[in-house]
Amino acid sequence: xxxxxxxxxxxxxxxxxxxxxxxxxxxxxxxxxxxxxxxxxxxxxxxxxxxxxxxxxxxxxxxxxxxxxxxxxxxxxxxxxxxxxxxxxxxxxxxxxxxxxxxxxxxxxxxxxxxxxxxxxxxxxxxxxxxxxxxxxxxxxxxxxxxxxxxxxxxxxxxxxxxxxxxxxx
Amino acid sequence: xxxxxxxxxxxxxxxxxxxxxxxxxxxxxxxxxxxxxxxxxxxxxxxxxxxxxxxxxxxxxxxxxxxxxxxxxxxxxxxxxxxxxxxxxxxxxxxxxxxxxxxxxxxxxxxxxxxxxxxxxxxxxxxxxxxxxxxxxxxxxxxxxxxxxxxxxxxxxxxxxxxxxxxxxxxxxxxxxxxxxxxxxxxxxxxxxxxxxxxxxxxxxxxxxxxxxxxxxxxxxxxxxxxxxxxxxxxxxxxxxxxxxxxxxxxxxxxxxxxxxxxxxxxxxxxxxxxxxxxxxxxxxxxxxxxxxxxxxxxxxxxxxxxxxxxxxxxxxxxxxxxxxxxxxxxxxxxxxxxxxxxxxxxxxxxxxxxxxxxxxxxxxxxxxx
Numbered sequence: 427x428x429x430x431x432x433x434x435x436x437x438x439x440x441x442x443x444x445x446x447x448x449x450x451x452x453x454x455x456x457x458x459x460x461x462x463x464x465x466x467x468x469x470x471x472x473x474x475x476x477x478x479x480x481x482x483x484x485x486x487x488x489x490x491x492x493x494x495x496x497x498x499x500x501x502x503x504x505x506x507x508x509x510x511x512x513x514x515x516x517x518x519x520x521x522x523x524x525x526x527x528x529x530x531x532x533x534x535x536x537x538x539x540x541x542x543x544x545x546x547x548x549x550x551x552x553x554x555x556x557x558x559x560x561x562x563x564x565x566x567x568x569x570x571x572x573x574x575x576x577x578x579x580x581x582x583x584x585x586x587x588x589x590x591x592x593x594x595x596x
Numbered sequence: 597x598x599x600x601x602x603x604x605x606x607x608x609x610x611x612x613x614x615x616x617x618x619x620x621x622x623x624x625x626x627x628x629x630x631x632x633x634x635x636x637x638x639x640x641x642x643x644x645x646x647x648x649x650x651x652x653x654x655x656x657x658x659x660x661x662x663x664x665x666x667x668x669x670x671x672x673x674x675x676x677x678x679x680x681x682x683x684x685x686x687x688x689x690x691x692x693x694x695x696x697x698x699x700x701x702x703x704x705x706x707x708x709x710x711x712x713x714x715x716x717x718x719x720x721x722x723x724x725x726x727x728x729x730x731x732x733x734x735x736x737x738x739x740x741x742x743x744x745x746x747x748x749x750x751x752x753x754x755x756x757x758x759x760x761x762x763x764x765x766x767x768x769x770x771x772x773x774x775x776x777x778x779x780x781x782x783x784x785x786x787x788x789x790x791x792x793x794x795x796x797x798x799x800x801x802x803x804x805x806x807x808x809x810x811x812x813x814x815x816x817x818x819x820x821x822x823x824x825x826x827x828x829x830x831x832x833x834x835x836x837x838x839x840x841x842x843x844x845x846x847x848x849x850x851x852x853x854x855x856x857x858x859x860x861x862x863x864x865x866x867x868x869x870x871x872x873x874x875x876x877x878x879x880x881x882x883x884x885x886x887x888x889x890x891x892x893x894x895x896x897x898x899x900x901x902x903x904x905x906x907x908x909x910x911x912x913x914x915x916x917x918x919x920x921x922x923x924x925x926x927x928x929x930x931x932x933x934x935x936x937x938x939x940x941x942x943x944x945x946x947x948x949x950x951x952x953x954x955x956x957x958x959x960x961x962x963x964x965x966x
Contacts, residue, residue, distance in 0.1 A: 434658065439733065441734045442659060444734055446743060449744065450810065453806050454806045456755075461755055469778065
């Protein structure tokens with residue numbers, strides 16, 4: 427009868443063992459199927475989603491950094507291109523200005539030359555006319571003088587002398 | 597820092613429990629002496645006047661066929677008996693008279709409550725031990741009711757939480773009850789299952805979560821002194837034994853070759869050591885679940901005894917002023933018990949996980965030996 431003296435606290439009751447088994451098995455199956463499985467699945471899915479989102483964000487960040495550096499390179503290139511373009515444009519403009527200047531100078535020279543030629547021509551024409559007129563005048567005057575002077579020989583001679591000394595033009 | 601505080605609290609709790617256990621056992625002895633004296637002298641009156649501390653505490657800790665609410669009000673619970681004469685169901689109201697004293701009830705046998713247990717009595721009123729052994733008691737007792745309430749609570753809580761996950765989808769943050777339970781579930785997964793079991797943890801999560809929440813809810817319900825709580829389910833050896841048996845079955849079913857090899861023929865040892873270790877390891881197979889069973893039972897029961905002892909101080913000193921000390925102490929111990937309730941659920945689950953992990957782990961280092 428030793429066992430009967432054991433404290434009833436440490437003697438398991440069959441009834442409670444039975445009902446505990448029932449309770450545990452019911453909980454294990456019902457919760458296992460309808461609670462733990464969907465909950466664990468949802469948590470795993472969410473964690474997977476967060477992980478994916480994080481790695482995606484990291485990738486995007488890297489991509490953005492790369493794009494930024496690419497942009498910088500493009501900008502640099504554009505700046506260089508602009509500088510060369512400006513330089514070229516300036517050169518072209520300078521060239522055009524120089525060409526225009528040259529052309530203008532040539533035209534001016536030609537016009538001046540033409541004008542000078544015309545002036546010379548007109549001067550010559552005028553001179554020729556003057557000469558002709560002078561010649562005609564001389565002939566006329568000479569004729570008159572000759573008509574008058576030929577009668578006086580000495581006078582005639584002095585006159586010729588005078589004339590001769592006087593004629594120095596041209 | 598927190599760990600140190602917890603340690604300090606535990607030390608306090610243990611030393612306090614040690615003190616009260618010693619006094620309680622003394623009280624038990626004296627109570628026994630008193631009852632024997634009382635029975636020999638038939639001094640009923642004197643017995644009633646003396647306050648029986650041990651009796652009161654044990655009554656609160658033990659299972660019962662009715663659920664005492666307050667004063668003279670209690671809920672009669674169904675009694676289910678199975679004997680060689682067949683199954684019978686009747687209310688436990690029949691087993692007590694209007695003064696809550698046990699009386700004989702004539703079912704298929706003559707039944708009478710003897711220290712809370714249903715026994716078969718002869719017509720003369722003496723206990724018939726032979727016949728009592730033939731009667732199996734599957735009654736819905738106080739603990740069974742409490743256990744069913746726990747099952748009900750767990751089903752409602754976790755089925756609703758599961759439906760929340762379905763309804764709200766996995767992309768939205770948890771809300772309400774869902775957000776309260778999720779960290780606990782994650783705690784079991786990350787602190788209990790993963791480190792102890794390893795890669796195959798997912799397969800054992802339902803088992804571990806069920807054990808954890810069943811023990812935790814029972815522990816908490818046991819701390820509530822009023823109706824839905826107050827039963828001492830997780831402090832009952834039948835309940836802890838059932839859980840330990842489940843752990844035992846699972847561990848040994850899932851135990852792999854290397855687990856059994858480590859028990860019967862420890863690798864890497866001299867043959868004489870192997871012979872010496874085999875029985876020890878074999879005993880270890882059984883002591884592991886037994887330690888689970890006793891740890892939970894003893895911790896929770898000790899907590900209940902502690903709180904009840906403190907409250908009993910008021911009746912021992914027979915003055916209401918004793919409550920000035922007893923009540924704050926009882927509150928303090930109850931707070932520690934809250935910690936213990938969680939701690940024991942955690943330890944039970946963690947050790948279960950550890951045993952499963954030990955039984956299922958792959959010993960890669962062994963290949964190096966051969």
